[in-house]
Amino acid sequence: MSDPALFLQAVGLHKEYRQGQKALEVLRDVDLTIRRGEFIAVMGPSGSGKSTLLHVLGGLDRPTSGTITVEGEEITALDQDALCRYRRERVGFIFQSFQLLSTMSARDNVAFPMVFTGVGRRDRTARADKLLAEVGLAERAHHKPSELSGGEQQRVAIARSLANSPDLLLADEPTGNLDSATGSEVMALLQRLHRDGRTLIVVTHDARIARHAQRVLRMLDGRWTTRTTEKKS
Numbered sequence: 001m002s003d004p005a006l007f008l009q010a011v012g013l014h015k016e017y018r019q020g021q022k023a024l025e026v027l028r029d030v031d032l033t034i035r036r037g038e039f040i041a042v043m044g045p046s047g048s049g050k051s052t053l054l055h056v057l058g059g060l061d062r063p064t065s066g067t068i069t070v071e072g073e074e075i076t077a078l079d080q081d082a083l084c085r086y087r088r089e090r091v092g093f094i095f096q097s098f099q100l101l102s103t104m105s106a107r108d109n110v111a112f113p114m115v116f117t118g119v120g121r122r123d124r125t126a127r128a129d130k131l132l133a134e135v136g137l138a139e140r141a142h143h144k145p146s147e148l149s150g151g152e153q154q155r156v157a158i159a160r161s162l163a164n165s166p167d168l169l170l171a172d173e174p175t176g177n178l179d180s181a182t183g184s185e186v187m188a189l190l191q192r193l194h195r196d197g198r199t200l201i202v203v204t205h206d207a208r209i210a211r212h213a214q215r216v217l218r219m220l221d222g223r224w225t226t227r228t229t230e231k232k233s
Helices: 050-057 080-090 106-115 121-134 150-161 180-195
Strands: 006-019 022-035 039-043 065-070 091-095 168-172 199-203 215-220
Touching: 006 050, 022 050, 022 065, 039 050, 050 168, 050 199, 080 091, 091 150, 106 121, 106 150, 121 150, 150 180, 168 180, 180 199
Parallel strands: 039 199, 039 215, 091 168, 168 199
Antiparallel strands: 006 022, 006 065
């Protein structure tokens, strides 16, 4: 009988890139099982494969081999259109560099993903304002990224990641460009989102960030190491 709490299962993930005649292996037979509502941190040095893993789990890239199944749907078998729908509707991405559109206000940045799911302008604006209020930026809705601090930009990016009510949040070094105090504020926000029931995977170099997770997995040279920390609920 299948586990009703099982959310995501990856089996035998392998990813390589060609460099001329040479194959660069980035992921090597990675297995991963995640339960719904779990908060996992993935740690490891630069080049260990952490970000590549996040990209294939989120459908931004395809593994060279292996399977990823999310609640019974094998996303590695989806065609390009279906994979786009998966990214758009089920996954929220949070990046180290924020990746906000510089010509748009905070409100328009948050509303932008909803354009692709057919949400009308009035409803997009209302939801964007609600999400900005939830991350403490109601008064900054009209400001462009260049007018916001790094912490404010990351909070806008988090609000944007929630625009289409995703099941899964993937955060790649979300505090990497922030000072420690601001990083702690961002992590407190991510913890709150996890308590609200979202499944969260965070890639980080920072042990202070990883300590917030329920489970810490460590990666080296594209493989899991044997050092895995499981925290009490």
